[in-house]
Each structure stands twice: as C-alpha cells, then as structure tokens.
Amino acid sequence: MSEAFGGLRTRLALLAAVLIAVTAVLVGLPSGDPASAATSRTQCYYFDFDGVRFHNYDYLEKVDNCNAVDWATSVLFYDWADIDFVKSTLDNFGFEDSSWQDMYMPVRTGNGGAVWDDDGGKKEIACPAVGLETRHYRIYAPPSTDYMYHPNLGYFVVGSTHWDANECPPIGKHHYGSEEAEQTIANRMEDGGYFVSREWSDYDNWEPYRVEGDHTWENSGYATYIATPYPG
Amino acid sequence: MPRIRIVAGVAALAGAALLLMPVSAVTGKPPPAPQLAKSISQDALERVAPPKSREEAAARRPIARPLSVGVSAELKLTTDRHMAADPALRALLRGTAYKVVKEGTWSRAVSTERIGVVREIQLAKPVDMPMREWPVMVWDDARDTYQQYPYNASWSNVSRVTVYVDDTAGVVGLTPDENAVPTQGPGNEWIAKLPKGTPK
Numbered sequence: 001m002s003e004a005f006g007g008l009r010t011r012l013a014l015l016a017a018v019l020i021a022v023t024a025v026l027v028g029l030p031s032g033d034p035a036s037a038a039t040s041r042t043q044c045y046y047f048d049f050d051g052v053r054f055h056n057y058d059y060l061e062k063v064d065n066c067n068a069v070d071w072a073t074s075v076l077f078y079d080w081a082d083i084d085f086v087k088s089t090l091d092n093f094g095f096e097d098s099s100w101q102d103m104y105m106p107v108r109t110g111n112g113g114a115v116w117d118d119d120g121g122k123k124e125i126a127c128p129a130v131g132l133e134t135r136h137y138r139i140y141a142p143p144s145t146d147y148m149y150h151p152n153l154g155y156f157v158v159g160s161t162h163w164d165a166n167e168c169p170p171i172g173k174h175h176y177g178s179e180e181a182e183q184t185i186a187n188r189m190e191d192g193g194y195f196v197s198r199e200w201s202d203y204d205n206w207e208p209y210r211v212e213g214d215h216t217w218e219n220s221g222y223a224t225y226i227a228t229p230y231p232g
Numbered sequence: 233m234p235r236i237r238i239v240a241g242v243a244a245l246a247g248a249a250l251l252l253m254p255v256s257a258v259t260g261k262p263p264p265a266p267q268l269a270k271s272i273s274q275d276a277l278e279r280v281a282p283p284k285s286r287e288e289a290a291a292r293r294p295i296a297r298p299l300s301v302g303v304s305a306e307l308k309l310t311t312d313r314h315m316a317a318d319p320a321l322r323a324l325l326r327g328t329a330y331k332v333v334k335e336g337t338w339s340r341a342v343s344t345e346r347i348g349v350v351r352e353i354q355l356a357k358p359v360d361m362p363m364r365e366w367p368v369m370v371w372d373d374a375r376d377t378y379q380q381y382p383y384n385a386s387w388s389n390v391s392r393v394t395v396y397v398d399d400t401a402g403v404v405g406l407t408p409d410e411n412a413v414p415t416q417g418p419g420n421e422w423i424a425k426l427p428k429g430t431p432k
Contacts, residue, residue, distance in 0.1 A: 046272065066267040099431065133410040171370070197289040208336065211336060211337070213373070225289075
C-alpha cells in the first residue's frame with residue numbers, strides 16, 4: 001500500500017513539475033513583435049485608387065502590422081518624381097549620406113498586387129556622434145518602376161522624415177522630429193525654387209508629442225507636397 | 233486509494249486544460265494580433281491629389297492639431313519633484329531658469345507600458361557644465377527597457393535638454409541638443425560594451 005502510494009506520489013510530483021514548466025514556458029513566450037516596434041496605431045491606412053496604393057506609415061519589417069510601424073508618411077514628391085531623381089535632387093540639399101537601416105512600405109502602381117519596397121533612405125550624417133544630429137528621409141515606390149503614376153499626380157513617390165541623434169556610439173541615441181524634418185526639406189527645396197505645398201493633404205497620421213522607447217512621435221497628420229518637374 | 237485516483241485524474245484534466253488554454257488566458261495579457269492597415273478608397277484620389285495652382289496651395293488652411301497634448305497634473309507634479317531633486321540637472325542649471333517647451337508621456341516601445349514623462353526644456357541662457365557624470369538613457373530594444381549609464385563629460389553651450397524621467401527612479405537621462413559641445417572624460421569604459429546595432 002505505502003509502496004503504491006509512494007509511486008503515485010512520484011507520478012503526481014512529476015505531473016506538477018510538468019505543469020509548472022509548461023506554465024513557465026507559456027508565460028515567458030515572447031510576443032512575436034519586433035523588438036523596436038512602435039505602439040499600435042489606430043489610424044493606420046492605405047490610400048487605394050485607380051490601381052495606386054501607398055500607406056500612411058512605413059513599417060519596421062515586411063509585415064502589414066500597424067503595431068510595427070516606423071514613421072508617418074509626411075512627404076509626396078510628384079510631377080516627374082522617381083526614386084533616383086528625388087534622391088539625386090535631395091543630395092543637393094544636404095542629404096548625401098546613405099543609411100544602412102531599411103524600412104518598408106507596401107506600394108502599387110497599375111496592374112497587379114501591392115509589393116513591398118524597402119529603403120534605407122539618406123541622411124546629412126551617416127552616423128552622428130555624441131552631440132550630433134541628422135535629418136533622415138526614406139522614399140518608396142514599387143521596385144519594378146521606382147515610381148507610382150496617376151494622371152492627376154504624374155510620376156510620384158512618397159516618404160517619411162525624421163531626425164536621428166547620438167547614434168555612434170549610441171550614448172543618448174534617440175529618434176524624433178518627423179514634422180520638423182518634413183518642414184526642413186520643404187524649406188530647403190522652396191528656397192531652391194521648387195513649388196512646395198506645405199501641409200497639403202490630410203494623411204490621418206497625427207501623432208502628438210510622446211516617446212516610445214527612444215522614438216519620439218510628433219507629427220501634424222498633414223503631408224507636404226513637393227513638385228519635382230522634368231529638369232529639361 | 234480511490235480518492236487518490238480521483239485527485240490524480242483531476243490533476244491530469246487540469247493539466248490538459250492548461251495546455252489547451254490560449255496564452256492570453258494563462259498570462260492575463262491580450263494575444264498579440266497584427267493590426268492590419270485599413271483601406272481609404274472613397275475620395276482617396278481627391279484627398280491625395282496635389283494643388284492645381286499656387287493660389288490653391290496658398291489658400292489652404294488646414295485645421296491645426298496640437299503637437300503636444302501634455303500630461304496630467306499629477307504627473308507634472310511627480311516630474312517636477314524628480315527634476316528638482318536630480319543632482320546632475322541642478323549642477324547644470326545652477327539656478328538658471330528654464331521653461332518646458334515639450335512634454336509627453338514616455339512608454340515602452342513594444343508593451344507600451346508607461347515609464348514616466350519626457351520633457352524638452354529651454355534654458356533662459358546657454359550654460360557650460362564642468363566635467364561630471366551625467367545620467368544617460370540608452371534604450372535596449374531586445375528587452376524593451378532602458379539602461380542608465382553614467383557618462384563622464386563636460387558640456388559647453390547647453391541651451392536645450394531632453395529630460396527622461398522615470399516615475400519611480402527619477403531622472404534617468406539628460407540629453408543636450410546639437411548646439412551643445414561635449415568633451416568626454418575618463419571612466420566611460422561602459423561605452424565599449426554597448427551593442428553596436430545599426431544606426432537607424
């Protein structure tokens with residue numbers, strides 16, 4: 001009797017241990033979100049018209065998940081814009097250094113489904129040291145064309161803007177100022193003779209000032225439009 | 233003996249039920265579900281089309297939205313108290329007046345749990361700071377939390393500072409803006425141990 005009881009007690013103890021281990025594993029499961037994900041957006045949309053599609057945020061990875069966006073879409077270059085043309089134009093306004101960190105946006109033009117584009121974008125300083133800051137933009141269009149097209153917009157691309165500070169080494173590293181960087185690009189291009197329409201279109205991505213991790217949100221919700229005509 | 237069998241049976245059933253339960257029921261947290269972007273198709277072209285003329289662009293008056301919604305009065309008091317007690321901030325200011333130009337909540341990036349408050353302060357005049365240890369906040373993406381380090385440095389021409397305040401721990405980061413000039417001192421060996429990561 002006592003031997004049988006002892007055996008059963010051992011089995012019960014084993015079962016309890018298994019239950020505790022399973023619970024610990026379940027409780028300790030990672031969420032599956034990317035480590036640098038920003039907060040869930042309640043206003044995460046894509047514009048969809050006449051075969052064209054672009055989003056009002058860019059993403060940390062190639063997954064349509066509003067819990068994992070990077071920055072609000074804040075600029076649209078139109079008329080004769082494609083990725084290389086806009087980047088070479090902005091090189092002349094101080095954005096000559098490339099970034100190594102890609103972000104992503106699903107985009108579409110014409111027939112077919114949306115495709116993910118990736119862009120590291122360009123900065124004024126590739127890796128700002130302690131006490132230095134840099135503006136940074138990324139622009140997106142389908143990789144097969146490097147532009148989107150609609151008769152009302154011409155050839156166009158969309159993008160996000162922000163600042164990076166203290167990245168190399170990351171002593172007090174932080175990222176901020178999407179609205180301010182948008183206005184800086186607008187100022188420089190307007191001074192350079194380009195037709196700039198500030199805060200032209202409501203992209204439903206208003207972000208009041210607050211910080212998530214080292215990512216500071218601050219965005220008006222309106223995108224600035226910049227005409228980049230054929231240079232000839 | 234039959235009672236023991238019943239207990240064993242109930243335990244086995246409980247174990248099986250635990251295994252079949254969703255993670256959210258075990259952890260008490262909502263399941264992490266992707267939130268898909270929604271389509272804006274109605275009037276989308278009208279919304280995104282550029283202005284037809286400079287006059288049309290110039291006439292646009294978008295409804296202004298506040299870029300800051302601030303924090304509660306209670307949080308303001310807590311933050312004021314922490315900032316007034318912080319030795320590094322007191323050493324920097326040495327009585328220099330400042331105003332809070334931006335203020336918002338500070339939360340974790342993934343869990344969104346609130347940590348405290350972040351303020352950007354504008355000093356009444358630029359100040360220099362002799363060599364001393366500054367609290368530096370370094371965000372740890374992998375653990376979704378911050379690490380605080382003592383950065384031994386002097387700074388000149390400090391006029392604007394971002395202040396990270398943990399509701400519980402107090403001031404954990406002071407970051408001057410780009411107009412300030414740092415001179416790094418000795419004793420910052422921790423910098424070599426920081427994960428290099430990729431500049432964003």
